[in-house]
Amino acid sequence: MLTQKRVLVTGGAGFLGSHLCERLLASGAEVLCLDNYYCSTRSNVHHLLWHNRFELIRHDVCFPIYLEVDEIYNLACPASPVHYQRDPVQTMKTSVSGAINMLGLAKRTHAKILQTSTSEVYGDPAVHPQSEDYWGNVNPHGLRSCYDEGKRAAESLFMDYHRQHGIRIKIARLFNTYGPRMHPEDGRVVSNFIMQALRNRPITLYGDGSQTRSFCFVHDMIDALLLLMDSPDEVTGPINLGNPGEFTILELAESVVRLCGSKSEIVRKPLPPDDPARRRPDITKAGKILGWSPCVKLEQGLESTIAYFEKVIRRGAVAEETD
Numbered sequence: 357m358l359t360q361k362r363v364l365v366t367g368g369a370g371f372l373g374s375h376l377c378e379r380l381l382a383s384g385a386e387v388l389c390l391d392n393y394y395c396s397t398r399s400n401v402h403h404l405l406w407h408n409r410f411e412l413i414r415h416d417v418c419f420p421i422y423l424e425v426d427e428i429y430n431l432a433c434p435a436s437p438v439h440y441q442r443d444p445v446q447t448m449k450t451s452v453s454g455a456i457n458m459l460g461l462a463k464r465t466h467a468k469i470l471q472t473s474t475s476e477v478y479g480d481p482a483v484h485p486q487s488e489d490y491w492g493n494v495n496p497h498g499l500r501s502c503y504d505e506g507k508r509a510a511e512s513l514f515m516d517y518h519r520q521h522g523i524r525i526k527i528a529r530l531f532n533t534y535g536p537r538m539h540p541e542d543g544r545v546v547s548n549f550i551m552q553a554l555r556n557r558p559i560t561l562y563g564d565g566s567q568t569r570s571f572c573f574v575h576d577m578i579d580a581l582l583l584l585m586d587s588p589d590e591v592t593g594p595i596n597l598g599n600p601g602e603f604t605i606l607e608l609a610e611s612v613v614r615l616c617g618s619k620s621e622i623v624r625k626p627l628p629p630d631d632p633a634r635r636r637p638d639i640t641k642a643g644k645i646l647g648w649s650p651c652v653k654l655e656q657g658l659e660s661t662i663a664y665f666e667k668v669i670r671r672g673a674v675a676e677e678t679d
């Protein structure tokens with residue numbers, strides 16, 4: 357009899373996690389979705405609850421958990437600056453204690469474990485585009501450091517568990533990712549701009565909008581995570597995952613207004629401290645090792661994200677007082 361792979365997804369009810377759970381179920385795996393709903397919602401996985409290979413567990417990765425699993429995707433951590441700065445101590449605990457607990461679980465069960473690290477490990481980069489051998493330019497005590505340093509510490513823990521205990525690890529550095537099921541109020545640029553444009557409200561451009569980001573559509577990102585998990589054991593990463601197309605935030609604002617057919621005006625707001633000036637992944641390594649490169653163009657991805665947020669607004673799923 358064929359035995360099913362049992363896969364744990366921490367942060368499984370979040371934006372990326374819910375897409376990953378869907379794809380793992382489609383591949384025939386048994387999926388344990390673990391979440392504490394700090395910045396995710398059960399509605400993201402509501403459509404999976406009927407599935408007999410899907411199990412939803414309310415749990416905070418800051419505390420140990422005893423499960424039997426073959427693979428772990430460690431996604432649990434708020435990722436938007438608004439969310440991760442709301443309770444910075446908890447953000448650091450989630451990254452560090454969460455990594456220790458999940459690595460401990462991997463050690464006990466001999467599971468393979470993948471860490472979703474971040475482009476934030478490069479801080480405000482002095483090297484452009486960013487490749488994996490660049491060590492970064494991170495402010496160790498700024499408003500972003502709970503996330504940046506937390507994720508850096510987690511990478512270090514993953515490498516040490518690998519070297520010291522022989523754990524099979526994978527470290528993915530995710531650049532900005534967007535798509536359906538982003539939280540409409542997570543404060544990130546794509547969700548903010550689309551929600552503002554659809555309601556004909558002012559588009560809040562921080563700074564002069566000349567800062568750049570590279571935006572990867574969620575389906576491309578999930579493809580890459582699955583390929584990385586399935587790569588040979590000697591592939592540990594870190595490996596950059598993202599879309600190398602680079603846009604200024606002003607360009608993004610203009611595209612969103614146009615694609616939404618919106619009457620919104622673009623208004624300037626102060627630039628938050630330590631906001632990186634430029635960000636673009638060098639994905640040469642992902643191309644060579646995983647044979648992966650993203651295929652969804654920004655405009656195409658924005659259209660499907662806009663369609664999703666239109667539905668959210670129609671359903672009235674966003675609190676009235678935010679109107």
Ligand code: UDP
Nearest residue numbers: 437543544545546548560561562567605631
């Ligand atoms: N940003 C903006 N208006 C917003 C939200 C964000 O101009 O309403 C800018 C922000 O200052 C940053 C970029 O958009 O330069 C991306 O911000 P986000 O919070 O999405 O993620 P980050 O890449 O900074 O972690």
